[in-house]
Amino acid sequence: MTKKTQKSAAASGLEGVVAAETVLSQVNGAEGRLIIAGLDLADLVDTYDFEGVLARLWTLAGTPCDRGDVKAALGAARVEAFAAATSLAGRCAGRPIVEGLREGLAALSDEGDLPAHIRLTGAAPVLVASLARTAAGTEPVAPDPTLGHAEDYLRMLHGKAPTDAAIRAMDTYLMTVSDHGMNASTFTARVIASTDAKQVSAIVGGLCALKGPLHGGAPGPVLDMLDAIGTKANAVAWVQGALDRGERLMGFGHRIYRVRDPRADMLGREVTRLGDAVNERAAFALHVEETAKTLLKAHKPDRPLDTNVEFYTALLLEALDIPRDAFTPTFAIGRVAGWTAHVMEQERTGRLIRPSASYIGVVPDGRDAA
Numbered sequence: 123m124t125k126k127t128q129k130s131a132a133a134s135g136l137e138g139v140v141a142a143e144t145v146l147s148q149v150n151g152a153e154g155r156l157i158i159a160g161l162d163l164a165d166l167v168d169t170y171d172f173e174g175v176l177a178r179l180w181t182l183a184g185t186p187c188d189r190g191d192v193k194a195a196l197g198a199a200r201v202e203a204f205a206a207a208t209s210l211a212g213r214c215a216g217r218p219i220v221e222g223l224r225e226g227l228a229a230l231s232d233e234g235d236l237p238a239h240i241r242l243t244g245a246a247p248v249l250v251a252s253l254a255r256t257a258a259g260t261e262p263v264a265p266d267p268t269l270g271h272a273e274d275y276l277r278m279l280h281g282k283a284p285t286d287a288a289i290r291a292m293d294t295y296l297m298t299v300s301d302h303g304m305n306a307s308t309f310t311a312r313v314i315a316s317t318d319a320k321q322v323s324a325i326v327g328g329l330c331a332l333k334g335p336l337h338g339g340a341p342g343p344v345l346d347m348l349d350a351i352g353t354k355a356n357a358v359a360w361v362q363g364a365l366d367r368g369e370r371l372m373g374f375g376h377r378i379y380r381v382r383d384p385r386a387d388m389l390g391r392e393v394t395r396l397g398d399a400v401n402e403r404a405a406f407a408l409h410v411e412e413t414a415k416t417l418l419k420a421h422k423p424d425r426p427l428d429t430n431v432e433f434y435t436a437l438l439l440e441a442l443d444i445p446r447d448a449f450t451p452t453f454a455i456g457r458v459a460g461w462t463a464h465v466m467e468q469e470r471t472g473r474l475i476r477p478s479a480s481y482i483g484v485v486p487d488g489r490d491a492a
């Protein structure tokens with residue numbers, strides 16, 4: 123028996139591989155430009171709210187709807203989801219919120235009065251808020267179907283009406299992370315959709331891919347890093363120490379962007395709009411960001427490593443008083459928009475995604491693998 127030692131020709135991370143055609147979003151990593159639903163990110167965020175973005179994405183994916191339809195349907199879906207949220211939260215006590223969300227979404231059906239993409243999108247904030255409140259020892263708060271998605275999420279989470287600035291910041295966050303090309307979780311959702319497994323399975327799969335720290339699990343560790351650094355004076359020593367130990371700095375680097383992630387600018391703008399209460403923390407974070415960028419440049423001169431969306435996600439969600447354990451689940455509340463639209467788009471192709479692998483293992487008859 124011989125073992126083939128030649129390295130696989132396939133890039134280990136599929137970089138550069140075009141896995142689908144999409145009208146939903148485009149990530150231009152060289153220019154730092156993000157188009158979502160046919161608009162540049164800044165125009166989208168300044169023109170629409172989350173319901174408006176959902177309507178654009180779902181319409182582009184082949185399910186025509188307008189913002190008003192979406193708002194009403196999501197309100198109904200939040201109310202429907204609340205019935206199961208309290209028992210879910212009790213059952214999942216003591217576990218990470220993202221695991222409770224995974225279980226809550228997996229329990230949903232593809233069949234019912236509401237379409238599955240509406241049921242999933244509506245359920246996400248209800249489940250996250252109920253899980254977070256139960257973890258904090260407080261009772262879940264029922265949804266208000268008349269409110270916008272962002273406002274109702276904050277209200278259910280905190281048990282009181284949010285400020286206009288907080289609603290705007292959360293709405294901006296959900297729109298900003300709503301879709302982002304063929305990222306790992308969207309690819310996962312599309313692979314599952316390509317087997318005709320339907321929305322619920324695809325979205326649960328997407329969430330499973332999102333939760334890792336190399337993808338949507340980074341913002342909690344970003345705050346852990348800021349806490350560990352503690353003071354501006356400690357920034358250089360801490361960051362250099364981490365790099366010397368071969369650790370990755372959370373909130374920096376990206377597979378596609380070679381310049382600053384445009385979502386970081388969008389969220390950074392919202393952080394400063396939240397005003398005095400977060401200014402000191404924001405100034406400290408900015409100092410750490412600049413320190414990290416300088417030291418990363420010296421550490422990897424040939425590999426541009428700039429700030430990604432997760433650095434400012436962490437700051438924004440902290441400023442909005444979202445519990446750290448709910449950061450990744452809050453990302454999912456926004457990204458379910460893109461996942462559900464990509465599932466629709468994939469289903470319309472009717473084509474199974476089934477790539478190949480280059481076999482580098484043992485061939486029993488002693489010949490090298492072809």
Ligand code: ACO
Nearest residue numbers: 335336337338340369370371372373374375376377430432
């Ligand atoms: N800190 C330190 N070094 C880094 C970082 C980082 N944040 N990111 C990449 N590098 C280094 C790698 O160690 C690697 O070095 P090597 O060539 O000596 O092995 C080199 O830069 C290239 O890294 P790759 O892993 O090839 O780059 P890739 O495109 O696969 O990585 C990723 C992208 C996973 C996001 C990476 O930059 C990373 O781990 N960042 C930290 C985690 C993070 O912020 N995740 C959120 C991403 S945004 C999102 O998904 C929503």
